[in-house]
Amino acid sequence: MSIEALPTAPFLAVGAAPHYHCGTSIKGMMRNILIALAPAVIGALYWYGMEAARVMALAVATAVVVETLATKAMHREVMVDDMHAVVSGLLFSFLLPAGAPWWLVITGTAVTMLMGKMLFGELGGSPVVGPAVGWAFCRVSWPLFVDPNAMMLNTEMVNPLTQLKYFGVAQASQFGLPALLSGNQLGALGAAQVGALLIGGIYLVVRGTIRWQIPAGFVIGVLGLGGLYYAMDPTMYANPVFHLLTGSTMLAAFFLMTDSTSSPNGCVSRLVYGLVGGLLVVLIRTYGKYPDGVMFAVLLANMVSPLVDMIKPKPFGAR
Amino acid sequence: MSNTIFSLTYGDKGSFQDGPVPAEIRVPLAGHDTKTVKKKAEVAPGTLIADHKNAKTGNMHAGIAGVVTEVTADCIVIAAQEPSAEAAPASVDAVDVSALSGDALTTALKALGVDVRPLIKKCDTLIINGLNPEPGITFAEALLGQYKSTLEAGLALLKKLSPAGKMVLACAEGSAASLSGCTNAPIKPVYPNSLTEMVIAKVSGSEKSSGYRVLPLHTLFNLGLVAETGLPLTKTVVSVQGVSYLVTIGTPASAVLQHAGHAIADGDSIIIGGPMRGLATADLLRGVDKDTEGLFLIKKGTFAPVTNHQCISCGECVLHCPSRIMPNLISRYVEFNDYDSCVKESIDACMECGLCAFYCPARRPMMQLIRLGKHQIALKEAQVSACALQGEEGAA
Numbered sequence: 001m002s003i004e005a006l007p008t009a010p011f012l013a014v015g016a017a018p019h020y021h022c023g024t025s026i027k028g029m030m031r032n033i034l035i036a037l038a039p040a041v042i043g044a045l046y047w048y049g050m051e052a053a054r055v056m057a058l059a060v061a062t063a064v065v066v067e068t069l070a071t072k073a074m075h076r077e078v079m080v081d082d083m084h085a086v087v088s089g090l091l092f093s094f095l096l097p098a099g100a101p102w103w104l105v106i107t108g109t110a111v112t113m114l115m116g117k118m119l120f121g122e123l124g125g126s127p128v129v130g131p132a133v134g135w136a137f138c139r140v141s142w143p144l145f146v147d148p149n150a151m152m153l154n155t156e157m158v159n160p161l162t163q164l165k166y167f168g169v170a171q172a173s174q175f176g177l178p179a180l181l182s183g184n185q186l187g188a189l190g191a192a193q194v195g196a197l198l199i200g201g202i203y204l205v206v207r208g209t210i211r212w213q214i215p216a217g218f219v220i221g222v223l224g225l226g227g228l229y230y231a232m233d234p235t236m237y238a239n240p241v242f243h244l245l246t247g248s249t250m251l252a253a254f255f256l257m258t259d260s261t262s263s264p265n266g267c268v269s270r271l272v273y274g275l276v277g278g279l280l281v282v283l284i285r286t287y288g289k290y291p292d293g294v295m296f297a298v299l300l301a302n303m304v305s306p307l308v309d310m311i312k313p314k315p316f317g318a319r
Numbered sequence: 320m321s322n323t324i325f326s327l328t329y330g331d332k333g334s335f336q337d338g339p340v341p342a343e344i345r346v347p348l349a350g351h352d353t354k355t356v357k358k359k360a361e362v363a364p365g366t367l368i369a370d371h372k373n374a375k376t377g378n379m380h381a382g383i384a385g386v387v388t389e390v391t392a393d394c395i396v397i398a399a400q401e402p403s404a405e406a407a408p409a410s411v412d413a414v415d416v417s418a419l420s421g422d423a424l425t426t427a428l429k430a431l432g433v434d435v436r437p438l439i440k441k442c443d444t445l446i447i448n449g450l451n452p453e454p455g456i457t458f459a460e461a462l463l464g465q466y467k468s469t470l471e472a473g474l475a476l477l478k479k480l481s482p483a484g485k486m487v488l489a490c491a492e493g494s495a496a497s498l499s500g501c502t503n504a505p506i507k508p509v510y511p512n513s514l515t516e517m518v519i520a521k522v523s524g525s526e527k528s529s530g531y532r533v534l535p536l537h538t539l540f541n542l543g544l545v546a547e548t549g550l551p552l553t554k555t556v557v558s559v560q561g562v563s564y565l566v567t568i569g570t571p572a573s574a575v576l577q578h579a580g581h582a583i584a585d586g587d588s589i590i591i592g593g594p595m596r597g598l599a600t601a602d603l604l605r606g607v608d609k610d611t612e613g614l615f616l617i618k619k620g621t622f623a624p625v626t627n628h629q630c631i632s633c634g635e636c637v638l639h640c641p642s643r644i645m646p647n648l649i650s651r652y653v654e655f656n657d658y659d660s661c662v663k664e665s666i667d668a669c670m671e672c673g674l675c676a677f678y679c680p681a682r683r684p685m686m687q688l689i690r691l692g693k694h695q696i697a698l699k700e701a702q703v704s705a706c707a708l709q710g711e712e713g714a715a
Contacts, residue, residue: 010585013619016687018673019590020324020454024680026631079628124629124681211638217544265634265647309499315668316516316642317526 026123030083031256032209034295035180036200037090040251043183047157047225048098052189056093063089091255092131095248095295096138096191099151108138128302129173129259132295133318139295141171148186159186160246161291163240172238180245185264187292201254210258213270218253219244221278229286243282247292252277256295260289266311272308277301327450327508328491329457331464335556335563339578344569345394346379352396360387363402365411365551368384368395369431375425375439377432377609380411380686382553382567384659394606397569404646413549413572428476431545432552434609437538438480440579443530447474447482447498447539450506450513453593456613462536463496466543470536473543474498483532489518502601510595511641511672537612558613569606576616586619595673596686628681635683636675642668646685653692658699661692669693 044052044231071078092112096105115137116130117123139146149159160180164172179185181195191197204210226240243249248256257263257277264273277297284293314318335524351369356362363380366587369379381397419427425435451459462470478486478500488501491508506512506523512521515533519527537556546554557566557577568573572589583589583603590597591605594615607614636646644665652660675685 010587010603011584012583012599012603013586013588014601015625016676016684017597017599018595018677019588019597019599019615019685020594021679021682022678023622024635024678025623025682026628026680029633029680052393087424120630124631182326197388205613211634259632260633263632263634265632265637265645267638270634312645315644315665316520316670317668318665319526 014309019174026082026084029209030087030205032207033087034083034090034210036095036204036209037190037255039088039196039199040094040190040193043196044061044094044098044189047183047192048189051098054102055096055098055100055189056090057094058102058105059109060086060089063092063113066110066113067118070114070121074118074121077121079122082123084115086119088117089129090190091251092134094251095131095135095188097148097151097187098189101145104138104145106143108134111137124261126261127305128299129150129262130257132256132298132302135276135295137173139290142160148188148197152186153182155186157184157186159291160242161187161285164242164246164285165291169235169238175242175246177241177245180242182249185246187246188237188248191251194245194250195255197250201250204254204258210255211267211270213267214263214274215253217271217274217280218249218257218281221275222249222281223278224275225279225282229282237286240282243285247285248294251282252281252294257301262305264305266309266312269308269311272311275302275304276304276308325454325510326478326599327459327510327513328494329451329460329561331460332457333461334465335458335461335565338554338557338566338570339574341383341399341567341570341574343388343396343571343604344382344567345571345604346381346386346569347394347395347606348379348392350376351379354390356381356387356390356395358387358390361385361396361400361402362643364553364643367551368397368408371429374558375429377398377429377434377552380432380551380553382569382660384597394569411550415549416476416546417580424476424479427686428542428545431550432609433545434538434541435480437532437588438477438536438542439482440532441531442481442483444485444487444522444532445477445481446487446489446518446531446533447501448467448499448513448515448518448533448535449488449496450518451495451510452535452537452612453511453597454510454594455561455594455615457561458556458558458563458612459491459536460494460496461563462540463490463498464496466540467496467498469498469543469547470539470544473539473541474500474545476546477539479533487522489522489533511670513675514641514670514672516670517641523616535610535612535655537610541609541698545558553568554608555607555609555611557607560615566607568609571604572600573603575614581616583616584619588617590615590617595677598672623682625684626682628683630683631681635678635680639674639678641672641674642670644668646689649692650675650683650685650688652697653688656695658692662696666696 014080063085067080112130112134116133120126144150162173206213222243223240226243229237254299280297351371353370356368363384366381368381383399384402385397385399388398391478486501487504488498488506489506490496492505506521519531554565588599630647649664669689673686
């Protein structure tokens with residue numbers, strides 16, 4: 001029956017109240033995150049050139065393809081156009097050294113998407129943040145190929161975290177603030193662009209895509225415990241700001257810890273969750289086997305997330 | 320963004336404009352069993368057309384002169400027509416309600432189409448909610464300004480009916496509004512502060528207070544109209560896209576919107592009530608009811624459609640919820656029919672403001688899911704109590 005044939009044309013659309021909406025969308029959130037990651041992408045291209053472009057492009061393409069195939073195999077609606085796969089792929093590539101071999105990028109991205117997202121259904125099911133899962137998988141399976149020191153032999157840049165781990169605080173203190181912020185340090189291709197990531201993170205907080213509580217808690221955790229160690233013995237332990245500006249700390253603070261699915265929801269619980277992550281970073285770096293323990297700290301904090309979500313105010317009428 | 324869109328102050332926009340002169344009205348019925356007119360009967364403005372068997376539910380009256388063309392269970396359709404000379408129905412005489420009191424007043428008001436139930440509810444303090452009920456509804460300032468005499472007339476009757484010892488006018492902060500015999504309670508005019516639970520909490524200073532009732536300004540205005548004229552209630556104020564009109568009850572929504580200059584196209588939504596809690600109607604000819612506070616037209620494509628996407632746990636709903644519950648968790652429990660967990664997460668604390676769904680980036684129908692959950696829990700409880708009653712009968 002055509003619409004014109006009905007006496008009550010035009011046809012009205014109906015929906016559930018509320019009928020207004022603030023206009024945000026998952027796609028919009030992902031677009032904002034990509035905009036926020038853009039300075040770091042530029043930084044990675046500047047320091048590592050086409051090598052970095054190769055890894056980032058391969059990771060993003062793999063993530064999109066893997067998600068599409070996985071949703072097809074699960075007989076679900078393909079929702080790859082929400083750009084979450086692009087963000088996951090790019091974030092995973094940020095954790096790799098620029099010289100990572102192609103098979104490592106593809107395997108790691110596939111694990112990121114499959115075990116960090118698709119295993120739990122569509123976006124929203126995963127209790128852990130995908131890129132950290134992919135990185136942990138690669139780090140345990142092929143430690144050498146994920147290590148920037150081993151993969152980046154043709155560079156003059158130095159990894160501040162291995163300097164700290166194996167040569168002590170004196171060697172670590174040679175890095176100045178401008179060098180660390182501008183990305184003049186050897187590390188994972190995106191995670192090392194500390195200043196660029198900070199700009200992007202602030203952009204996300206201003207745009208309201210992420211809330212300030214998790215990054216604030218994370219930074220306070222790193223500075224707090226790092227500061228405590230530093231106060232105890234400055235010749236043994238590094239300056240807390242050094243911890244903040246090296247490795248993947250900044251990437252985790254603004255982009256991985258704040259992953260919506262695996263982080264808690266309340267204001268206080270977010271602060272606590274960030275704090276736990278920050279404390280774990282310093283603990284793992286101080287006592288752990290890994291020079292940069294940020295991803296393990298993120299994964300462990302993810303495990304705490306449902307617990308800290310139990311910190312919530314009393315409902316209306318109960319106080 | 321949220322502060323501008325959720326502000327409930329619009330300033331006094333002056334007197335209400337006249338609604339359309341309808342060619343046809345569809346008077347909505349709510350359980351009015353006794354229809355007092357038949358098809359083809361001629362009616363005059365104010366003619367009784369449907370009686371409710373409950374002695375406190377208002378009767379329905381024709382708003383225009385015309386002829387009844389259809390009588391169904393939920394509406395009576397009247398086509399406008401000049402009254403014919405010989406068989407013209409008698410016009411209705413005014414009743415002087417101000418002289419009455421007690422049961423006589425209740426009966427008279429019911430006959431004039433006023434719902435008496437909300438007016439006589441037991442309470443210690445009656446709060447008149449002087450805030451605009453929802454964003455986009457704009458009549459409150461004008462009612463408290465220009466139409467104050469009408470409100471006062473309604474208030475005089477209300478004082479006779481209500482058992483409340485104290486009356487409070489909840490009004491916007493900084494507003495100069497006042498009603499005789501009411502103390503003012505200023506409230507920040509931001510949605511959802513206009514909701515009953517919030518108004519009581521703000522006025523009493525506690526979320527756990529009892530003995531308070533809230534009466535919408537719209538209801539008081541309807542009462543005032545009847546008190547002033549002594550004629551049956553056939554018109555009410557409706558805020559159409561932010562402009563207030565005095566509309567004949569039963570006027571089709573599309574006629575009101577078109578009269579206000581809004582063209583309706585395919586795929587648009589017509590919202591009856593407020594944009595946050597109102598009902599989207601599929602019926603262009605749906606008649607304006609006595610308690611219709613607003614009419615909104617939302618053009619196709621203004622907002623993304625509601626989806627069944629999984630919750631992404633971004634927490635926006637939790638951060639905006641005035642009830643301080645976790646709508647994300649509760650909506651997922653409802654999706655999985657886990658109603659016991661809903662109760663554990665205090666689903667009953669929800670005041671249905673709609674902010675969770677307003678802020679949801681996944682565009683999940685959060686409030687609908689919570690309403691569904693509440694409904695299912697109520698059904699279950701009714702079944703349990705019915706079983707308990709049967710058990711008692713069996714034992715006896």
